Amino acid sequence: MAGELSGILEHVDRIAELDLDEVPPTSHVVELENALRPDVPHESLDRDVALRQAPDPANGAFRAPSPQAEE
Amino acid sequence: MAELVALTVAAAAARIEAGEISRAEYAEAWHEAAGADALNAYLWRPDSPPDGIPVAVKDIFCVEGVPTTAGSRILEGYEPPYTATAVRKLAEAGFDNLGKTNMDEFAMGSSNENSAYGPALNPWDRSRVPGGSSGGSAAVVAGGLAPCAIGTDTGGSIRQPASLCGIVGLKPTYGAISRYGMIAFASSLDQCGPLTRDVTDAALLLGALQGRDPCDSTSIGLPEAPRPPEREDLGGLRFAVPAELSRDAIEPGVREVFEATLARIEELGGELAEAPLPHAEHGISAYYVIAPAEASSNLARYDGVRYGMRAESSGDVIEMYERTRAEGFGPEVKRRIMLGTYALSSGYYEAYYGQAQKVRTKIAGDFAAAFAEFDFVVTPTSPSVAFGLGEKTADPLAMYLNDFFTVPMSLAGIPAISIPAGLAEPPGGGPRLPVGFQIAAPAFGEQKLLDAAYALEQAIAFDAKPSGAPYARMDGTKRTGTGGQGDG
Numbered sequence: 001m002a003g004e005l006s007g008i009l010e011h012v013d014r015i016a017e018l019d020l021d022e023v024p025p026t027s028h029v030v031e032l033e034n035a036l037r038p039d040v041p042h043e044s045l046d047r048d049v050a051l052r053q054a055p056d057p058a059n060g061a062f063r064a065p066s067p068q069a070e071e
Numbered sequence: 072m073a074e075l076v077a078l079t080v081a082a083a084a085a086r087i088e089a090g091e092i093s094r095a096e097y098a099e100a101w102h103e104a105a106g107a108d109a110l111n112a113y114l115w116r117p118d119s120p121p122d123g124i125p126v127a128v129k130d131i132f133c134v135e136g137v138p139t140t141a142g143s144r145i146l147e148g149y150e151p152p153y154t155a156t157a158v159r160k161l162a163e164a165g166f167d168n169l170g171k172t173n174m175d176e177f178a179m180g181s182s183n184e185n186s187a188y189g190p191a192l193n194p195w196d197r198s199r200v201p202g203g204s205s206g207g208s209a210a211v212v213a214g215g216l217a218p219c220a221i222g223t224d225t226g227g228s229i230r231q232p233a234s235l236c237g238i239v240g241l242k243p244t245y246g247a248i249s250r251y252g253m254i255a256f257a258s259s260l261d262q263c264g265p266l267t268r269d270v271t272d273a274a275l276l277l278g279a280l281q282g283r284d285p286c287d288s289t290s291i292g293l294p295e296a297p298r299p300p301e302r303e304d305l306g307g308l309r310f311a312v313p314a315e316l317s318r319d320a321i322e323p324g325v326r327e328v329f330e331a332t333l334a335r336i337e338e339l340g341g342e343l344a345e346a347p348l349p350h351a352e353h354g355i356s357a358y359y360v361i362a363p364a365e366a367s368s369n370l371a372r373y374d375g376v377r378y379g380m381r382a383e384s385s386g387d388v389i390e391m392y393e394r395t396r397a398e399g400f401g402p403e404v405k406r407r408i409m410l411g412t413y414a415l416s417s418g419y420y421e422a423y424y425g426q427a428q429k430v431r432t433k434i435a436g437d438f439a440a441a442f443a444e445f446d447f448v449v450t451p452t453s454p455s456v457a458f459g460l461g462e463k464t465a466d467p468l469a470m471y472l473n474d475f476f477t478v479p480m481s482l483a484g485i486p487a488i489s490i491p492a493g494l495a496e497p498p499g500g501g502p503r504l505p506v507g508f509q510i511a512a513p514a515f516g517e518q519k520l521l522d523a524a525y526a527l528e529q530a531i532a533f534d535a536k537p538s539g540a541p542y543a544r545m546d547g548t549k550r551t552g553t554g555g556q557g558d559g
Contacts, residue, residue: 001402004467005409008359011468015356015430016422025428026435028259029484030246030291030514037285049152055381064376065388 075100077542080219080272081299084124084165094123098167101125104541105169105216110201112191112210113170114140121167126276127217129208130171131178132158132263133252137168141254142176142186142204145373145380145399155252156284157221157263164279169217172207176401177370178228178256180204181473184464185403192460193236194537195504199457202232208266209236215540219276220266225257226358227452227477229264230489234452234507237491237535239524240266241273242477244514245484246291248277249284257365258289260358260481268542270490270525274300277517294515300525305341308523310510311445314345315352320475321454324495328506329451332492335530336449341523346441346448350433354479357434359471360414360427361482366404367411373399406467435483442513447523450476452489452507456497480511487511488524491533505535 051057056064075097078086086092102120105113105127114130115138128134131141133151140146158168175185183190183206191207193199194214201210205222209232212220222229224242233240241264248263255261265276274297282292312333321329333343375381375395382394400408414423441448454475463470480487488510494503508527512520536542 001406001409004406005413007468008406008410008471009413011471012356012360012423012427015353015360015426018353018426018430018433020426020429020433023429023432025425026431027428028289029431029435029482030244030289032246032289032291035288037288045152050377052152053149053378055375055379062376065384065386065391067388 073541076104076215076218079268080124081275083218084275095120098123098125101169101218105211108211108216110192110194110197110210110214110216111189112173112207112214112216114138114173114188114207116170117168121169123162123165123167125169125218126161126166127169127172127208127211127220128158129174129205129220129222131174131223131254132221133254134158134168134171137171139171139254140188141178142174142188143399143401143404144187145395147380149379151252153252156249156286157253157280160282161221161279166279170211172205172211172220174207175204176404177254177366178204178223178225179366179403179407181227181231181470182458182463183207184460185401187401190460193457194540195237195457196502199459199504200235202235202453202457204228205266206232209233209238209240212236212238212266212268213540214537215542219268219272221263221276221280222266223253223261223263224481225260225362226481227474229266230477230487230507230509231453231473233266233489235457235505237505237533238266238268239270239273239488239490240264241277241488242480242486243277243281243517244293244486246289247293247486247515247517248280249282249287249290251284251286255369257362258369259365260362270300270488270521270528273488274298274521293517295518297518297521300521302522302526303529305336305339305523305526307340308447309342309344309445310336311346311441311448312343313348313351313448313450315348316450321451322456322495322498324497325451325453325455325506328493328495329508332508332527332531333449335527339526339530344445346445348437348441348448348479350430350437351479353430354434354482355471355475357427357430358474358478358482359410360423361431363407363411364414364424365411367408367415370404370408403467431482434479438479438483438485438511446512446519448511450509452476452509456495456504456506476509485511485514486517486520488520490524490528490531492531493533494535
């Protein structure tokens with residue numbers, strides 16, 4: 001995979017040669033103003049429903065291995 | 072049944088409305104047709120016929136209680152607790168899910184070969200790819216396994232498979248359709264759109280799908296609901312052909328169909344001229360920085376904790392994350408995550424991500440300049456006809472270059488449509504395969520785009536279809552072309 005990634009980066013490097021110092025970056029193409037929705041409380045996902053897809057639910061929560069492995 | 076599945080969606084809807092055919096019989100006919108999938112195009116189908124006009128849904132759209140994998144092992148068995156707005160809006164317009172279609176994993180690919188569930192096959196030639204990433208959606212429509220479908224397009228993932236399968240594919244303006252419930256790949260580029268047999272059906276689906284959604288703050292909707300397209304000529308319209316369009320990179324057969332279509336535009340009264348799009352050639356480079364960067368962030372959520380698969384592991388949480396992601400993601404997804412995190416890393420950010428965002432500004436500027444003088448920009452949709460399975464899998468860059476003509480529009484956020492324009496012999500010979508023609512318009516110019524595409528569609532009168540597909544290509548009455556380009 002290292003060779004593939006190098007090949008791709010080599011192609012991508014072509015844009016490094018362009019002189020774009022004065023050009024502003026674009027992160028979003030369509031102008032949006034005040035796109036927030038009204039802050040109205042609404043029902044959220046039921047806890048049981050939210051947990052139904054979890055690989056290892058426990059005590060009404062998502063269970064994951066400890067951040068520190070047992071010795 | 073054969074008569075029912077021969078109808079376009081618009082024709083069927085009109086006849087259902089008039090009481091000439093029953094909606095249930097129509098849905099049953101399609102349920103049966105979809106059951107004969109020999110293309111690996113469906114990843115899931117319901118047990119009973121749809122309760123409405125059938126529509127095939129790319130497996131990237133969450134549907135409550137329906138398995139949704141995005142073509143990935145990491146989501147195998149996942150049943151979302153909610154439904155994507157696009158699917159909900161289709162239901163409100165009288166459509167129902169005919170099945171979930173195959174796709175490249177997380178929509179990363181141009182051939183469907185990156186699906187964890189094996190590639191969908193091209194109905195024109197099962198030894199060839201249907202394109203991607205919405206390959207399953209294109210294959211079911213072209214192969215007569217669905218009357219219409221929805222897909223997503225990030226860098227060409229609706230238009231390119233539509234081109235390779237000989238159908239219509241529309242990528243609307245960014246923001247026209249809500250992305251809520253659509254599994255995220257590159258959020259500033261992803262856009263839902265229809266794959267259909269003809270332009271009229273594309274307009275029909277777009278009308279059902281578009282609109283602002285409070286659940287997606289980047290959704291805007293269209294300024295007005297799309298009307299059925301009806302234009303019959305192209306008089307007074309100006310079409311730009313990119314001056315930098317490197318004709319060498321295009322297969323001879325594709326070039327021939329492209330040139331013939333340009334001539335057709337002139338016959339219809341359209342004006343053609345070359346226009347500079349000097350930065351479009353850097354589209355692929357910018358895209359393959361921006362899309363992986365966004366993907367590397369979006370895919371961080373697959374951690375084996377809240378949903379999806381978790382790999383067996385006896386170690387700590389970090390080991391569990393690593394094993395889950397190592398086992399759950401395919402090679403292309405890993406490649407993109409690595410590219411993306413590299414491009415965003417300290418010390419490389421400005422050179423890659425920052426520079427790519429500036430190229431994006433320049434590409435959008437090129438289009439803005441072109442649209443000051445022209446109504447549309449036209450290109451071939453893909454430089455090639457459908458290629459063979461396995462032909463490009465060893466070389467990711469060659470695969471990426473498939474998106475050469477579709478990526479610039481994605482970066483600029485503008486709408487673009489691919490319509491079938493004719494057939495061409497693949498390099499190395501063999502039965503002729505479909506060639507798509509791409510038309511791009513200014514942001515929110517969907518109605519003008521659909522009208523022009525419709526006029527051109529009528530004149531081209533593409534009447535070829537994969538052998539065995541149970542529909543007649545032309546059931547309109549206004550088709551005037553000779554149909555000489557197809558024999559399929």
